[in-house]
Amino acid sequence: MRVDKFLKVSRLIKRRTVANQVCESDRVLINQKPVKPSYQVKKGDILEIVQDKFTVKVKILDVKDNVKKEEASSLYEIL
Secondary structure, eight states: OHHHHHHHHHTSSHEEHHHHHHHHHTOEETTTOOTTTBBBBOTTTTTEESSOOOOEEEOOOOSSSSSOGGGGGEEEOOO
């Protein structure tokens, strides 16, 4: 699954277009390397979103195309 879609499905970022913009501006790192929106995420990847005042770091536990709102947080573990 593409990283921009994963960010939207997991609800780490609300909209896919915003996730796409964040990736394009090199603020999304996977395994400490900046990635493009088309990067294919895998189980076990460490995803980091760098914003102005905070950083979110999570480990990807599962990759699913569709999840319910209540199950979205089961896709990752906050580090």
